[in-house]
Amino acid sequence: MNAQLSPTPDPFFQFKQAQKQGWAHFFPLEALTIPQAPRLIRHAKVRSADRVLDVACGTGVVSITAARLGAQATGLDLTPELLQRARENARISGVAVEFHEGDAERLPFEDSSFDVVLSQFGHIFAPRPEIAIAEMLRVLKPGGTMAFSTWPPELYVGRSMALMSKYLPPPAGMPSPMLWGDSNVVRERLGDKVKDVVFHRARMNVPVLSVQIHRTNTERTVGPLIKLVEALSATAPEKLDQLRREAEALAAEYLEDNLLRQDYLMTRAIKI
Ligand SMILES: C[S@@+](CC[C@H](N)C(=O)[O-])C[C@H]1O[C@@H](n2cnc3c(N)ncnc32)[C@H](O)[C@@H]1O
Incomplete structure (x- = not known):
């Protein structure tokens, strides 16, 4: 193969x-993110027949929520198992x-x-924010709307992520995904490619029977945490015990009446 034509290797492969x-x-x-989807769609002012990328x-x-409203929707994800479920969800819902x-x-x-172009708690996990946002803006029409939901670093999910990073720092060169929840950082990353930036705060209430059950459930479902628990179980079980104690104490701060408050930020901007 002509070396000049080979794609640049991805340092985060x-x-x-x-x-x-x-x-x-x-x-x-998905039981928790389903109720948030219409809020992001409303925030983005999606109209029937819009071409929408998730x-x-x-x-x-x-x-799928956008398609139910008449949009021509496309979804993209890294993880084939989730896409299989997405296709099944769309088929059962009777939307294309x-x-x-x-x-x-x-x-x-x-x-x-x-x-x-939308992303709900998703594009934040791409390791190079400047590349992800450039791509999302590239595929958006001038005058089109970009909107996303993200986790502020100072609130529950942001603090949980910081706790995880204490035990397993992200790869060199990767900023915390939670910086996408800081409106100043968001403005900086969107730069002069957009206008009319609007922020809105929302709350996801997570039913939680006990902080221990919540911690156990997150260890089984949240991708980066699954990888961290795997790594610590193999190399440092005492650190895993400490992480678990800290995670439960943090959750307790946000728990009231069996509901865990997970506040988040929604952003909307128009491509110039
Ligand atoms: C917290 S889930 C959110 C999923 C969905 N948007 C929702 O609201 O239910 C994060 C998603 O980001 C995806 N993801 C992580 N890194 C990605 C990347 N570099 N490109 C595309 N998807 C990615 C994961 O596979 C996962 O589906």
């Missing part, structure tokens, strides 16, 4: 392979959604293909 394995177990958590779509909760296996950092679409 191994990391993404591990992410893919971890996220394969995410599907029970980046890091998981089991398709955003794309195109699903693609792929990477937010390398979207397999032409420039200006979509009226709306």
Whole structure:
């Protein structure tokens, strides 16, 4: 093969392979993201017949909700097991959604293909934010809407992620995915390619019978945590015990009446 034509090797290839394995177990958590999907769609002001891309779509909760409203929806995700579930969800719901296996950092679409580009708690996990956002803007039409839901670093999910990073730092060169929940960082990353940036805060209430059950469930379903628990079980079981104690104490701070408060940020912007 002509060396000039070979694609640039991805420095995060191994990391993404591990992410893919971890996220394969995410599907029970669609029960929590399903109610958030219409909120993001409303925030983005999606209209019937819009061409909508759902980046890091998981089991398709955003794309399928958009399709039910009449949009021409496409979903893309790294994890084949979740896409299988997404296709089944769309088939049972009786809507046509195109699903693609792929990477937010390398979207397999032409420039200006979509009226709306969305991501619900998804594109934040791409290790190079500047590449993911450039790709999402590239495939969006001028005048089109970009909107996403993200976790602020100072609230429950952000603090949980920081706790995990204490035990297993992200690969060198990867900023915390939770920076996408900081409106100043979001503005900086969107830069001068967009106008009319609007933020909105929302709450996901998670039914939790006890912090121990919640911790056990997250260890079985949240991709990066699954990988961390695997690593610590093999090398440092005492650190795993400590992580578990800290995770339960953190959850207790946000738990009231068997509901765990997970507040998040929604962003909307128009491509110039
Ligand atoms: C928290 S889940 C959110 C799924 C879905 N958007 C929802 O709201 O239910 C995160 C998703 O990001 C996907 N993901 C992680 N890194 C990705 C990447 N580089 N490109 C595309 N998808 C990615 C995972 O496979 C997983 O489906």
